[in-house]
Amino acid sequence: MLLFYFGNRMQDETKFKNKDETVKENVSKNQNENQVFKTNPQERNSERKNDEISKKYSSNYEIDRAKGKTVVLTFDAGADGSRLPDILNILSENKVRATFFLTGPFCEKYPSLVRKITEYGFEVGNHSYAHNDMTKMSNEAIKEDILRAQDIIIKTTGQDPRPWFRPPYGARNDRVRGVLKSLGYETVYWTIDSLDWEDNMTVEMEKNRIYNNLVDGSIILLHIGSKTTPIILSEMIKYFKSKNYRVTDLSGALR
Template identity: 35%
Template sequence: MKKVLFLVLISLLCTSISASATPAHQETYGYGYKKQYNEQPPDLGFYAPLIEKYNGFYMGDPNEKKVYLTFDNGYEQGYTSTILDILKEKKVPATFFLTGHYVNDEPELVKRMVNDGHIIGNHSNKHLDYTKASESDIKQDLKALDEKIKKYTNQDTVQFFRPAEGRFNEKSLAITDELGYVNVFWTVAFVDWHSDRKNGWKYAFDEVMEQVHPGAIILLHTVSQDNADALSHLIDELRKRGYEFGSIEDILWDKYVPLY
């Protein structure tokens, strides 16, 4: 009887350990950070070394007064043309992370992004949570969107990737890195994806300006009228404060190409 009880206890213990110990590489993370303000970069905690381990990045050089504009486009609300007009007028580069839905519905805007000199990044064809997807589904999803982008533009490669809803884990970082994508996160963002919420351009302006810092990658959503109305003011004020606008390709170059 004692032997049976012992075996039952061992079995229960092993089951408990197996159920509770989700492999570290499969644990899901929702990207976030602790804001610092006063032109100081936020504290990313353990996210920073994890992202860097798989050759991703979340900001440029924190000692250089340069910032990087990025936009996430899941669907169109009529503001992207205005944003593109402003970027062209102000001569500011940007990266647009697109979903497959957006590319299908707005091919002319997608063409214009590239024709105006901007970069298009992959934001998942189906806006999938890669932490819950199989490796084969991830590969298929990435390939499907890349092919759509190449179909409508003369951008022959899609190098940058931003996970849908900022959800990732070590498995998804490893897979995308192995496929040659660079995961791009951010250090300036706020709740701006609700198209029915209009707080005025000053709200968006203040949110960015209080968080901005040297090297900041700024994430904005194009469904926000506040963002479209604030963009010209943001560009002018940041330049007034001594900031330059760079392309995320600059970060990649600085990070991986040695100086001789």
């Protein structure tokens, strides 16, 4: 039985990554700094405060795969929304679910198109506002960016994107995941990156990349603006079904 609840969310059929991807800077420099005895009380207090912040905002869990005979389709928003209607129609015609990760500017640029996502009954997630590398941002800057995007997504779609958040560029570490958790979000990564955004991507290259890496519970990263994905999407869905995969969204796979 799969268990999933918010707050202290529990899942017994979800595979999480448990790893520290914090960027390591100059190790020898850090070692030398650690050898310096801090005698300044203000400096010691500052260190304690930083330690408390690190402990408060820290999480090493993220969703990168679902268990069972499922395939999870996820679409990230980019600069181009012109192919979104085709994607929505294909998903609906094939009677499958998908999760759409939206940025604030995408919602602002294509409000009527974005509304169709929820009108078709699909779920949305948060993909940030400025699409910056959050490992290089302060906790407060991360919060401000996420909440700004969240507000726009809710106003545009009428749907709260929580609990799903996909970090821009996939850049994340324990601190970023911790800040996301404090805002009610789960960090969603992927099992297969289709690379469908690359200029030299062809339909055959994309199909081979996805089919050759397909495993039970695959979360597939696709892009709304891809020139190749809409062409092969229906064929891919039929292929997944022929292999007895249930094609669904994050909620369908994890709740």
